Amino acid sequence: TSGFVVLRDVDPTILHDIRYYTAHNFVGTRIDGYRQPLCILTKPAALALRSVQREMLAQGYSLKVYDCYRPERAVDHFVRWARDLADQRMKPEFYPQVDKTRLFEDGYIAEKSGHSRGSTLDLTIVKLPPRYQRPYVAGEKLVNCYAPNRFPDNMIEMGTGYDCFDTLSHTDDPRITGKAGENRQLLKSAMVAAGFRNLPEEWWHFTLNGEPYPDTYFNFPVSRRLG
Numbered sequence: 001t002s003g004f005v006v007l008r009d010v011d012p013t014i015l016h017d018i019r020y021y022t023a024h025n026f027v028g029t030r031i032d033g034y035r036q037p038l039c040i041l042t043k044p045a046a047l048a049l050r051s052v053q054r055e056m057l058a059q060g061y062s063l064k065v066y067d068c069y070r071p072e073r074a075v076d077h078f079v080r081w082a083r084d085l086a087d088q089r090m091k092p093e094f095y096p097q098v099d100k101t102r103l104f105e106d107g108y109i110a111e112k113s114g115h116s117r118g119s120t121l122d123l124t125i126v127k128l129p130p131r132y133q134r135p136y137v138a139g140e141k142l143v144n145c146y147a148p149n150r151f152p153d154n155m156i157e158m159g160t161g162y163d164c165f166d167t168l169s170h171t172d173d174p175r176i177t178g179k180a181g182e183n184r185q186l187l188k189s190a191m192v193a194a195g196f197r198n199l200p201e202e203w204w205h206f207t208l209n210g211e212p213y214p215d216t217y218f219n220f221p222v223s224r225r226l227g
């Protein structure tokens with residue numbers, strides 16, 4: 001794992017909202033393997049992201065990362081959770097319209113995730129200065145992730161929230177018009193120019209082209225002690 005870096009060490013200006021370290025995600029608890037709320041990436045992915053951040057800062061925006069390197073044990077946690085059909089407690093916010101049995105088939109979660117290769121990340125854009133974002137309180141009443149009154153994330157309008165498993169999160173969904181459509185294209189074009197490609201099912205998910213470990217799925221925990 002000598003090829004990995006902590007993103008904050010490469011660019012301390014990029015905002016973090018590491019959801020799988022918290023209970024505010026589609027499972028509803030901290031995910032296995034997230035020992036610290038950090039973004040770990042391969043060095044080339046972190047350097048490419050730094051170049052995107054420089055452009056964002058020049059335009060009065062900042063990137064905000066939700067998830068970066070994801071250990072295999074975290075993916076295994078998602079798979080275990082998906083098999084337990086009795087547990088649908090986060091459905092009202094994260095997959096209100098999709099049957100829990102279809103989350104993998106429909107491309108929203110992967111059993112073998114590019115995130116475990118270390119050059120894939122989930123992110124958005126925030127206008128500077130960042131708006132205050134209230135903390136999520138476990139057990140609070142959930143609002144669906146494409147409703148106008150959804151959980152108040154401080155990102156610019158993207159039409160749906162992070163990890164909103166719905167066709168409305170497909171990057172080029174034709175129902176996403178106006179500012180939200182423009183904002184998705186702002187993120188995508190900046191990332192593509194820096195060498196990333198987008199997952200068409202999720203406006204927030206990008207993988208570095210020519211990634212250094214295209215066939216290796218890592219399992220070390222998310223922690224400053226790399227490896």
Ligand SMILES: C[C@@H](N)C(=O)N[C@H](C)C(=O)O
Nearest residue numbers: 107108109110113114115
């Ligand atoms: C779960 C979601 N944030 C995500 O990253 N989905 C893709 C398909 C993945 O799991 O690799």
Ligand SMILES: [Zn+2]
Nearest residue numbers: 121122205206
């Ligand atoms: Zn992702």
